[in-house]
Amino acid sequence: MKIVVLAKQVPEADKVAVDPETGTLIREGVTSILNPYCEYALDQAAKLKVDYPELEIEVIAISMGPPQAKMALLRCLELGADKGYLLSDRKFAGSDVWATSTAIKEGVANLVPEFDLILAGKQAIDGDTAQVPAEIAEQLGVPQITYGVDVKINNKRVEVKREVETGYQILSARMPALVTMSKGNNIRRIPSMRAVLDARKKPLEVFSADDLNIDEEKIGLSASPTQVDKIFAPPSKTGGEIVDGSDPKVAARKLFEYLKVNGFLRM
Amino acid sequence: MSENIIKALELEEIPFEEIRSIQGEIIITDSYPSYLVDESKISGGKAEWLFFPNTEQEISTIIKKMREEKQKITISAARTGIVGSAVPFGGAVIALEKMDKIIGIGLDEDEKRWFVRVQPAISLNEINDFVKTKKFIVSQSIPKEENYVQQFCEDCAYHYPVDPTEMTASIGGTIGANASGARTFKYGATRDWIKRLRVILATGEVLEIPRGKYKAKDGRFIIQSGGKDHIIEIPNYEMPIAKNAAGLFAEPDMDLIDLFIGSEGIFGVITEADIWIKEYNPHMSNVAFFVNEKDAINFVKKIRSSEKLKPDFIEYFDNNALTLLRNKQKEDPKFVNMPPIREDIKTAISFDVFYSEEYLVDYFTEIEQILKESNSSLEDTWSAYEEREIDRFKHFRHAVPEIVNNIIADRKKQYPSIHKLGTDMSVEDQHLADMMEFYHATLTEAGLEYVVWGHIGDNHVHVNILPRDMNDLELGKQLYKKFAKKAVEFGGSVSAEHGIGKIKHEYLEIMYGVEGVNQMRAVKNSLDPDNVFNAGNIFVEEKS
Numbered sequence: 001m002k003i004v005v006l007a008k009q010v011p012e013a014d015k016v017a018v019d020p021e022t023g024t025l026i027r028e029g030v031t032s033i034l035n036p037y038c039e040y041a042l043d044q045a046a047k048l049k050v051d052y053p054e055l056e057i058e059v060i061a062i063s064m065g066p067p068q069a070k071m072a073l074l075r076c077l078e079l080g081a082d083k084g085y086l087l088s089d090r091k092f093a094g095s096d097v098w099a100t101s102t103a104i105k106e107g108v109a110n111l112v113p114e115f116d117l118i119l120a121g122k123q124a125i126d127g128d129t130a131q132v133p134a135e136i137a138e139q140l141g142v143p144q145i146t147y148g149v150d151v152k153i154n155n156k157r158v159e160v161k162r163e164v165e166t167g168y169q170i171l172s173a174r175m176p177a178l179v180t181m182s183k184g185n186n187i188r189r190i191p192s193m194r195a196v197l198d199a200r201k202k203p204l205e206v207f208s209a210d211d212l213n214i215d216e217e218k219i220g221l222s223a224s225p226t227q228v229d230k231i232f233a234p235p236s237k238t239g240g241e242i243v244d245g246s247d248p249k250v251a252a253r254k255l256f257e258y259l260k261v262n263g264f265l266r267m
Numbered sequence: 268m269s270e271n272i273i274k275a276l277e278l279e280e281i282p283f284e285e286i287r288s289i290q291g292e293i294i295i296t297d298s299y300p301s302y303l304v305d306e307s308k309i310s311g312g313k314a315e316w317l318f319f320p321n322t323e324q325e326i327s328t329i330i331k332k333m334r335e336e337k338q339k340i341t342i343s344a345a346r347t348g349i350v351g352s353a354v355p356f357g358g359a360v361i362a363l364e365k366m367d368k369i370i371g372i373g374l375d376e377d378e379k380r381w382f383v384r385v386q387p388a389i390s391l392n393e394i395n396d397f398v399k400t401k402k403f404i405v406s407q408s409i410p411k412e413e414n415y416v417q418q419f420c421e422d423c424a425y426h427y428p429v430d431p432t433e434m435t436a437s438i439g440g441t442i443g444a445n446a447s448g449a450r451t452f453k454y455g456a457t458r459d460w461i462k463r464l465r466v467i468l469a470t471g472e473v474l475e476i477p478r479g480k481y482k483a484k485d486g487r488f489i490i491q492s493g494g495k496d497h498i499i500e501i502p503n504y505e506m507p508i509a510k511n512a513a514g515l516f517a518e519p520d521m522d523l524i525d526l527f528i529g530s531e532g533i534f535g536v537i538t539e540a541d542i543w544i545k546e547y548n549p550h551m552s553n554v555a556f557f558v559n560e561k562d563a564i565n566f567v568k569k570i571r572s573s574e575k576l577k578p579d580f581i582e583y584f585d586n587n588a589l590t591l592l593r594n595k596q597k598e599d600p601k602f603v604n605m606p607p608i609r610e611d612i613k614t615a616i617s618f619d620v621f622y623s624e625e626y627l628v629d630y631f632t633e634i635e636q637i638l639k640e641s642n643s644s645l646e647d648t649w650s651a652y653e654e655r656e657i658d659r660f661k662h663f664r665h666a667v668p669e670i671v672n673n674i675i676a677d678r679k680k681q682y683p684s685i686h687k688l689g690t691d692m693s694v695e696d697q698h699l700a701d702m703m704e705f706y707h708a709t710l711t712e713a714g715l716e717y718v719v720w721g722h723i724g725d726n727h728v729h730v731n732i733l734p735r736d737m738n739d740l741e742l743g744k745q746l747y748k749k750f751a752k753k754a755v756e757f758g759g760s761v762s763a764e765h766g767i768g769k770i771k772h773e774y775l776e777i778m779y780g781v782e783g784v785n786q787m788r789a790v791k792n793s794l795d796p797d798n799v800f801n802a803g804n805i806f807v808e809e810k811s
Contacts, residue, residue, distance in 0.1 A: 012655055031654045075653065187600050190656070193553060194645035197631045248298065 009072035037121025046080030077199035094221030101135035149184030275472035275492035305346035316359035344437035350768025373409030387439025445529030449580035452724035463541035481523035502786035511760035552660035563614035566641035581724030694759035
């Protein structure tokens with residue numbers, strides 16, 4: 001059985017700020033990581049490998065990104081993937097969610113045509129669109145189940161426990177299928193030193209658009225129906241009243257009056 | 268050429284009335300209680316005056332005025348110390364929190380090293396943030412006519428490598444304490460990173476002390492201040508080779524700056540420091556697991572002597588600490604946020620090494636060999652190098668003390684005056700295994716609940732005794748003294764990193780004897796005869 005895990009390299013979200021002048025992300029000094037939701041997908045794949053030894057599961061991690069996205073795939077290899085494929089080409093640059101899903105769909109169809117299951121993170125923590133996995137499923141014509149927290153395999157069907165607002169739902173679909181993973185109660189795993197070392201010996205290959213015979217018209221900026229016009233930080237809250245604290249006595253009196261007048265104090 | 272005579276410089280005086288002050292014990296107790304405690308949580312702190320100076324001139328003026336008023340002075344910054352050094356028992360508090368700026372960046376052309384000039388109350392976190400993101404503006408070059416800011420911005424990533432765990436500590440406080448921590452194993456303590464200090468003395472005059480300029484001659488310094496020559500006779504006790512933060516630094520040909528570093532503020536107020544910074548190297552965090560402690564100690568001995576690996580630090584968790592973690596993992600897995608720790612594991616060793624893809628295989632091959640010789644394996648060792656994972660490992664290392672503090676807080680409900688007993692002792696390399704055995708045997712025989720964790724790379728672990736009742740507490744205190752004597756016997760220190768402060772005087776005496784402590788008193792007496800600064804830190808005024 002072949003499981004494809006989709007992986008994305010993202011900047012560490014809590015350390016990224018938006019440059020108010022240019023509207024671009026300030027990435028200086030911010031390190032890149034494997035998107036945490038992709039890591040949950042990979043953890044699930046590794047768990048399935050252990051749970052169903054009879055299925056002889058092979059896990060293949062696929063990513064699209066610049067050459068340095070290899071590091072995200074390396075982490076996948078450390079955490080249990082058997083192979084890593086990076087789709088990297090200037091021609092992919094500027095792709096929106098649709099063009100990205102096209103490229104990845106082509107990658108999957110070309111490199112792992114006999115896949116049984118695709119596991120993806122529910123979304124990436126940088127763009128937060130949560131659209132790419134769904135669009136890949138559509139383009140591949142396979143069923144999709146989103147927001148999974150646990151996956152079982154049962155006689156050519158995949159059974160997914162998924163989060164809903166009121167609790168959990170169990171859905172199943174025939175394979176091949178695509179499942180996106182949520183955080184759930186998972187504690188992310190930590191690779192052993194052996195796994196880190198062995199990852200460096202596993203196959204990690206890079207493919208260009210030409211290698212995959214992808215039609216140039218379908219990828220990149222020109223094939224993207226949507227474009228990001230501007231990125232900006234949400235405006236900070238205005239209004240309210242700032243109490244001048246230079247004289248603590250006066251400030252405390254003011255605060256006290258405010259709390260009293262507005263009914264926050266029971267006297 | 269170095270010299271042993273230094274002249275203090277006068278500071279311009281300003282009208283005292285222009286300086287913000289809070290006066291009155293009641294108002295300070297009611298409205299400013301946080302200035303009466305620190306992380307030692309010792310109670311009874313009180314003060315008659317409280318100041319928030321902005322400049323050296325203000326500090327000088329305050330000191331002179333307080334001396335007229337016959338008030339003692341306690342120096343206060345971040346109050347993160349755990350031996351009560353910043354807790355005042357009467358007199359005035361000089362809170363330095365307004366003096367929290369980065370002054371600039373300079374390049375020492377001779378040493379080819381960058382340094383940062385800072386005010387005393389800036390936190391280590393802020394310094395690192397500033398240095399890492401290179402927030403300097405052009406006018407912050409030291410000296411101004413050089414273009415060091417641009418040069419620094421074009422250079423690689425830097426950091427201030429002293430990491431005493433509590434990174435909200437102020438630089439001034441860490442200099443006063445000669446703070447250290449896990450990374451001291453590789454990078455040394457605060458002392459090694461201080462290039463220059465400015466200190467205001469009891470006369471209100473300031474000393475400007477660059478490292479290398481003033482060295483002791485014939486066992487003494489002469490400090491000219493307030494129209495007098497203050498003769499400083501350097502104590503003649505021998506300091507341990509092991510990691511040490513107990514009492515005053517003393518060596519026959521010592522640098523004057525070292526007298527002030529680690530002096531717990533008893534000689535004056537640090538108002539400015541030049542600190543070295545260092546290239547930031549990416550590193551990997553690892554945790555190795557062992558089924559018995561002997562193997563773990565064997566691993567420590569081997570890895571610390573490896574020329575190739577040169578770990579940043581080597582940290583230890585005993586079986587009791589791991590049991591606390593395992594129990595917590597069952598009850599609240601997210602608190603520990605690590606995969607389950609196997610039940611048969613008795614000891615864990617956490618160690619950081621330099622990370623580079625180029626050397627990774629080479630490093631791991633060496634680590635594998637050492638692990639094998641210690642009955643562990645690469646398979647049994649966690650490893651990470653992504654920054655968020657490194658943060659996760661750091662959190663893991665700090666989880667044990669946090670769990671201990673929670674347990675004690677819970678027990679306080681029944682016994683309000685109960686507290687944990689945390690040791691801070693180091694020994695020489697060759698006594699590590701013996702000391703560990705002594706801890707375990709003594710504590711097990713006494714039937715006390717305890718955990719051991721800490722900086723085993725420096726033979727410096729923290730034994731935390733968790734008393735279940737007041738009898739346990741009393742028994743624990745007796746054992747504490749026993750441990751201190753043993754540590755000294757093993758060539759170590761009674762306080763390797765926390766300092767003596769107001770709560771460890773008796774252990775300092777175990778280490779240096781009454782004579783040694785009296786020699787420290789003599790230094791204090793010469794420089795601050797009226798005992799103006801930080802009374803009760805390191806020793807009490809009266810000779811015993």
